[in-house]
Amino acid sequence: MTHTLHRSGPIESLRGDYVWLMYQAKGINDTNIKPKAEEFIAAAEAVGSENWGDVKSGSILELGAENVKARISDKSRLRGIFTSRPQVVEFLRRIKARNVGLSVIISGLLDEVLPACVQAGVTPHTINYSFGVWGKKDLLPSEETLALTTMCGHHQIAPALVEFYRQRVREGRMKPESAARKLAAFCPCGIFNHVRAARLLRET
Amino acid sequence: MALINPDLCNGCKVCLMYCPLGVIRMEGDKAVIDQEQCVECFVCTRKAVCAKKAIFPGAITTKGRELRHFLSDPTETKSATGVPGRGTEESKTNDVTGRTKKGQLGICIDMGRPGVGVWMRDAEKVAMALARVGLNFEECSPLTAVLKDRRTGEIIDEVRNERLLSIIVEGTVPENDFPKVIAALRAVEGEIDTVFSLGVISRVDAAGNAPFLSQLAAIGLAPPLRGKVNVGLGRPLVDD
Numbered sequence: 001m002t003h004t005l006h007r008s009g010p011i012e013s014l015r016g017d018y019v020w021l022m023y024q025a026k027g028i029n030d031t032n033i034k035p036k037a038e039e040f041i042a043a044a045e046a047v048g049s050e051n052w053g054d055v056k057s058g059s060i061l062e063l064g065a066e067n068v069k070a071r072i073s074d075k076s077r078l079r080g081i082f083t084s085r086p087q088v089v090e091f092l093r094r095i096k097a098r099n100v101g102l103s104v105i106i107s108g109l110l111d112e113v114l115p116a117c118v119q120a121g122v123t124p125h126t127i128n129y130s131f132g133v134w135g136k137k138d139l140l141p142s143e144e145t146l147a148l149t150t151m152c153g154h155h156q157i158a159p160a161l162v163e164f165y166r167q168r169v170r171e172g173r174m175k176p177e178s179a180a181r182k183l184a185a186f187c188p189c190g191i192f193n194h195v196r197a198a199r200l201l202r203e204t
Numbered sequence: 205m206a207l208i209n210p211d212l213c214n215g216c217k218v219c220l221m222y223c224p225l226g227v228i229r230m231e232g233d234k235a236v237i238d239q240e241q242c243v244e245c246f247v248c249t250r251k252a253v254c255a256k257k258a259i260f261p262g263a264i265t266t267k268g269r270e271l272r273h274f275l276s277d278p279t280e281t282k283s284a285t286g287v288p289g290r291g292t293e294e295s296k297t298n299d300v301t302g303r304t305k306k307g308q309l310g311i312c313i314d315m316g317r318p319g320v321g322v323w324m325r326d327a328e329k330v331a332m333a334l335a336r337v338g339l340n341f342e343e344c345s346p347l348t349a350v351l352k353d354r355r356t357g358e359i360i361d362e363v364r365n366e367r368l369l370s371i372i373v374e375g376t377v378p379e380n381d382f383p384k385v386i387a388a389l390r391a392v393e394g395e396i397d398t399v400f401s402l403g404v405i406s407r408v409d410a411a412g413n414a415p416f417l418s419q420l421a422a423i424g425l426a427p428p429l430r431g432k433v434n435v436g437l438g439r440p441l442v443d444d
Contacts, residue, residue, distance in 0.1 A: 003278075005432045006318060006401040014430070025297035029439065055278055096437060103297045103438035110431045114412040117435055124412040125436035126304060128295035128312065128405045129428040134389060135399040139320045146318060154278040155319040155369055156247050160221035185251060188279050 003153025004079070004107040004191055005130050008146045009200065011109070017151075017196050018082040019107040020044065020052075020091060029101055033074040036100045040078050041069060043094040047087045052080025053190020061184045061194065068190075081193045085116050092120035144204045148197055152187035161186075169201045176201040205262050205269055206242060206249055210234045212258035222253045224369065225321045243321055243369050244273035246280075268366045275346060276369035292345050292374060295405040299434050302442035303342075308376045309416055310405030311339060311385055316370040317401045324350075324371070325364045326396040331357035331373050333392040337384040339375040347371050379406070379416050383423045403432075 004019040022040045024030040037054075044052050045065070053059030057071040082088050088106055095104055106113050110127075117124050133140070140146060141159040148162045149155060165179035180197035208219075208228075215233040220226075227241040228248065235258075237248075248254070249261045264270050274280050293301065294312055304310040313330055316322030327347060335341075335357030341348045352358045377385055382404075389402065406414035412433070420427055 005403050005430065006314065007430065008318070011429070021296060023293060023296045023438075025293060025300045025438070028297070028300050056281075092435060099439075100437070101439035103299055104435050105296050105432055106435060107430070107432040109429055110412070110433075111429075113431065113433050117412065117433065120435075122435040122437060123410050124408050124433050125441075126295045126298040126405060126434040127408050127412065127414060128310070128403045128432040129414070129417075130430040130432075131402040131404060131425065131428055133318065133399050133401055135393045135396050136320075137399060139399060140318065150318050153317075155224050155317065156245065156278070158222050158224045158226070158247070159319065160223075160226060164221050186247065 003189070005128055006133070006153070007150045008143065009150075010147070013147065013196055013200060014109050015112060016083045016199075017108060017193050018085075018088050018113065019079060019191050020049070020082065020088070021079040021105040021107070023077065023103040023105065025103065031074070033076060034072055036102055037072050037076045037078055038069075039098050039100050040095065041072075043091050043098070044080055046094065047082070047090045049080045049087070049091070050083055050195050051184065051190050051192060052078060053188065054078055055189045058188055059184065059190030059192070061181060061190070062188075080190050083193065083195045085112055088113070088116040089119045092116065092122050096120065096122055144200070147200050148183065151192045151197060152189075153191065154187070154189070156186045156188070157183055157192075166201055166204060205239065205244055205264055206237055206246055207260055207262040208235055208237055209258045209260065212256045214256055216255075218255070219248055219253050219259060222248050224319060241367060242272070243276040243367050244269060245276040245369055246273070268363060271350075271363055271366050272368055275371055292342055292372070294374065295432055295434050297438060298405070298407075299436045299441055300438040302444055304376060304405045304407065305444055306407045307379050309379050309382055310376050311374065312403035312405060313373040313389075314370055314401040314403065315373060316368060316398050318399070320399050321367055321369055322371060322398045324359060324366045324368070326398050327371050327373060328357065328359045328364065329396055330389070330392055330400065331359065333357070333388045334373060334375070334385065337377070337388045338381060339377055339385070342374040342376070345372065345374045347373050382416050382419055386423050386425065
């Protein structure tokens with residue numbers, strides 16, 4: 001599933017938007033996952049991952065970190081966000097040092113992620129490159145809306161809901177941070193970057 | 205399937221803005237779900253969208269509705285295709301699976317994304333276009349599971365008129381065939397009533413460079429800005 005790859009929006013806003021994923025491969029290294037997941041969570045928390053979750057249970061913004069941790073199992077698949085390159089670098093350093101043995105993926109702008117790999121001392125193995133949207137593009141909502149809806153790659157956030165909250169923010173009836181958290185509640189994976197979302201809502 | 209109990213609906217219209225595909229509408233003073241267009245993502249049934257509890261997840265009784273639900277609701281774990289998951293591990297575990305090898309490219313076409321939805325008949329058009337240029341369909345993929353013939357990319361009749369939030373057409377081609385893939389996609393993109401997002405998977409060197417990127421200028425593609433980088437920490441590491 002490529003639900004973290006095709007995020008859109010102004011390039012500068014994407015500079016504060018990185019997704020991390022922990023992945024086990026079926027039949028290869030998919031046993032005894034719970035302690036390994038706990039290693040990932042410890043590293044993510046140590047560097048301040050602003051949102052993370054397990055699609056099997058939900059995100060920390062929805063459930064709280066302790067509740068997500070309590071539900072970690074050998075079936076868990078963790079993923080989350082960072083908002084700065086130094087977080088990515090330190091996260092990779094920590095995971096490499098722990099030698100957990102699961103696949104680690106960082107999704108984001110290549111001119112940010114690849115230098116982060118160098119700084120962290122990890123070697124990129126494979127990249128899934130985004131070549132954008134094709135087909136009947138007049139069916140898409142506005143670029144401003146897509147910048148928010150594509151942060152839930154499973155598209156559980158409706159364009160009309162984004163418009164509703166944007167209007168509330170414009171009218172001063174809601175803070176951008178509160179509106180961003182409302183939208184984040186619809187992303188079960190924990191990859192919705194509510195920090196970036198608040199900035200986008202404030203600017204548009 | 206997602207349903208609205210008209211006896212409980214008070215006509216407040218709040219639920220309309222929660223539907224990712226905008227297929228809840230008003231009929232008179234009651235909200236109704238357009239069942240032909242609904243992909244069964246169940247967003248409207250969660251998060252207390254309806255204060256009156258008028259929206260509820262009813263039983264899913266057909267294979268077609270099962271397919272819609274499984275591929276559109278990321279919280280659903282019961283497979284409707286015989287293969288687990290809505291997509292595949294694609295590049296994410298390539299450091300231990302070696303699924304996309306050196307000299308190959310993985311082609312990942314997210315049909316219906318971002319947020320438009322896709323009829324399976326349109327996914328079939330793209331699958332057939334890529335079959336004609338030799339796409340080797342990924343074995344463990346929901347789309348492949350409903351192909352009637354991998355040589356042609358045709359899908360089974362029972363699902364052709366089902367609608368989903370998204371489904372991925374995925375497979376591999378020799379790296380040198382990349383221009384053929386792009387030509388096929390350019391030809392078929394005007395024939396579909398939806399959008400797709402294109403991802404291309406490649407092994408990279410230690411600096412993160414992929415050989416196929418040198419072909420982009422010649423075929424009129426801009427260099428990609430975003431990528432999903434597998435940083436090679438999975439074990440045992442595959443390097444072929």
